[in-house]
Amino acid sequence: MNWMLWIAQAAKETWHVALMMAPYIVLGLTAAIVVLVVFPSDRIHRLIGKPGFVSNLKAALAGIPLPLCSCGVLPTALTMKRRGASRGSVVSFLVSTPETGVDSIAVTYALINPLMTILRPAAALVSALTTGLAVDRFSGSQQSESGGDHSVRCIVCHEAECATGHGWLERVRSAARYVAFDFFPDIANWLAIGLVLSGVLAVWLPDQFFGATSAWGQMALVIIAGVPLYICASASTPIAAVLLAKGMMPGAVLVFLLVGPATNVAALAVIARELGRRTTAVYITALIVISVLIGWIVNVGFGSWDWTPRVGTALLEESATVLNWLGVIVLIAAFLATWLRRLVRVRRHSTATA
Numbered sequence: 001m002n003w004m005l006w007i008a009q010a011a012k013e014t015w016h017v018a019l020m021m022a023p024y025i026v027l028g029l030t031a032a033i034v035v036l037v038v039f040p041s042d043r044i045h046r047l048i049g050k051p052g053f054v055s056n057l058k059a060a061l062a063g064i065p066l067p068l069c070s071c072g073v074l075p076t077a078l079t080m081k082r083r084g085a086s087r088g089s090v091v092s093f094l095v096s097t098p099e100t101g102v103d104s105i106a107v108t109y110a111l112i113n114p115l116m117t118i119l120r121p122a123a124a125l126v127s128a129l130t131t132g133l134a135v136d137r138f139s140g141s142q143q144s145e146s147g148g149d150h151s152v153r154c155i156v157c158h159e160a161e162c163a164t165g166h167g168w169l170e171r172v173r174s175a176a177r178y179v180a181f182d183f184f185p186d187i188a189n190w191l192a193i194g195l196v197l198s199g200v201l202a203v204w205l206p207d208q209f210f211g212a213t214s215a216w217g218q219m220a221l222v223i224i225a226g227v228p229l230y231i232c233a234s235a236s237t238p239i240a241a242v243l244l245a246k247g248m249m250p251g252a253v254l255v256f257l258l259v260g261p262a263t264n265v266a267a268l269a270v271i272a273r274e275l276g277r278r279t280t281a282v283y284i285t286a287l288i289v290i291s292v293l294i295g296w297i298v299n300v301g302f303g304s305w306d307w308t309p310r311v312g313t314a315l316l317e318e319s320a321t322v323l324n325w326l327g328v329i330v331l332i333a334a335f336l337a338t339w340l341r342r343l344v345r346v347r348r349h350s351t352a353t354a
Helices: 003-038 041-047 053-063 074-082 087-099 102-111 114-138 168-204 215-226 233-245 250-262 265-275 277-302 313-319 322-353
Strands: none
Touching: 003 102, 003 168, 003 233, 003 322, 053 087, 053 114, 074 087, 074 265, 087 114, 087 250, 087 265, 087 277, 102 114, 102 233, 114 250, 114 277, 168 233, 168 322, 215 250, 215 277, 233 250, 250 277, 265 277
16 A cells, blocks of 8 residues: 555544544543532542442542543542552552543543443443452552652642632632643643554554454453553543454453553552552452453443444544534644643743753
């Protein structure tokens, strides 16, 4: 295939995916503001301050809607540990939070189907709770190392111990600033990479590419690829949609959506330092085992269903609406604003150090 034609087709597929998912990203980011206003970090900490099954369950439930990636969740979770939360509840929070969020749930609906939109947060809850309970049961009584400032700070005044009652309007403004200037910039590059990679895979991988690989082999492949790499929940969704389109079983795709966002080398290194190596070993082992089990159940129970993802040129050209175009305009503007701010900061830093 001519390289220029190949690049043009990949760019076209990337654009189609972006056009389909853009309004849902905007909707998810808006919902993230609501979540941050209603569930501030200090309130979440109070919910999971005690060890036990109920605390782990609350931690897993609290993490599902939060718009935090696997690295962004570390300061909040580790502060909870230092303030007395059990390892199990901390791990439950660490697993469920990056695996899904209001933004990635919305994108899952846009690119895959309603069933995966339900299965994804449900599987995140089960995997997080199971992993947390395994850590409580098998991690022993290791001493963690402390260091650095991981304070859970008020989103309005940025104080670790906030005694001021902030009004709703003030909290909404602060949450909006956080989403615009902290959360979205944290995921912007990875989201762009996920979009581009989905376009490349859509052109590079032939149809039914995974058809000759067994369901267990597919799950092994996504685990090998997903554990060490950093990929946020939103960025993993367009890739998952393409994998489905190329013949991957839904169970393996769900394993990718669970393991990929919840693990990466950098985050695991911090967890090992703070919670201990044994806890980290139990964490990663339990997460992989329960994710594979969930994937197998999905393959057995739903594998014969129609899993054709909601991506593809023909489908998109028929279903794109004004909301899709408005959403992609907002998304592009957000990308440009984020990258422009970074460029300005780099130039100012270069000038100041010259």
